[in-house]
Amino acid sequence: MKEMTEGVESFRVAATINPAMVKPERAKEMGFRELEIDPTQNVKRGMASYKKLGAVPAYTCCPFFVYIPRLGEHLGGAESVAVVFNNAFFGARVNRESGPTALAAAVTGRVPEWGMHLPENRYGELLVEIDKGLKPEEFNDADYNAMAYYVGEKSHDRIPVFLGLLPNMDLTQIKYTCAPLGVSAGLPLCHIVGVTPEAPTLQAAFGGRKPLDQLEFGKQELKDAYSHLSSATDERVDAVTIGCPHATLKEIKECARLLSGKNLAPDMRFWIGTVETVRVLAERLGYVETIEKAGGFVVSDMCAHGYFYCRGSFIKKYRIRNVATNSAKAAHYINAAGTAKIWFGSLEKCVKTAISGRWE
């Protein structure tokens, strides 16, 4: 980063920054040791330099909470969640890049003209039909995660077109439909018929062409996805992580409702990661106080679960064996790292588990 920004006075375009591993101001009360916070001060230095160059210090994997792109606007970006969401929900044009190329885009205000920047590459390829036996109006947050994770795995990098989801899907539901696609596949885009701007109809989503392939997503596929994401067998749960990608106000409100007047199980770690603007609103609405009174943390600027797969020392120190989450992305990374076992389920089930200490 230092080399690439030498002699640069400011970024040429709006830029935001991804979350840090920990939030230094709250790290100690969350149990991090001095050594685990920012021993080389590289994070602090990096943050200061980005700010000086004009980046918005949002520290979030959901930059669409702070920067709303226009239909057809060309972006650079390395965060897979933001890439899929910006392409699918706003109809902006962005490839899945690396950190250095995204930084180059901020410095130059230019991106190479390839991939998702070209309209002919944005059409759907794989038709995903939601089976009539499933009722999308009854889907919870984990169902969206499981569905998208499964579809990503089966997509073989073909752009999926979801048919049969609700046209009035909210931000949380779209976030959880987009995020897993960048994890179980390297997909930069999906279409949700009736929701994404380039897919007002099925024909428009495929650009008038025939799908290359199709699959049905039904009860069995949903069940398979849940069992694939859960790796734990022992019912005792040591930690619950919510907010991967960063939690919406709706999710924090639901956590507060479920935790009102309750206490977490002894030694339970219940952490919600979010963006600062949402955290402030949650604080004003009293949700943060309710959750933290019960023993949880609502923390902005940091990755909600990265420490569970990157910080083996943290896991060992607190003997964290089983982690519960409603996020397919979190489950995927923790399972892949093998640092802890996963219980995957709805936000409601995760909060109830944080209270009882058991996955029932």
Ligand code: F3S
């Ligand atoms: Fe965000 Fe960390 Fe998950 S950056 S998407 S909370 S892996």
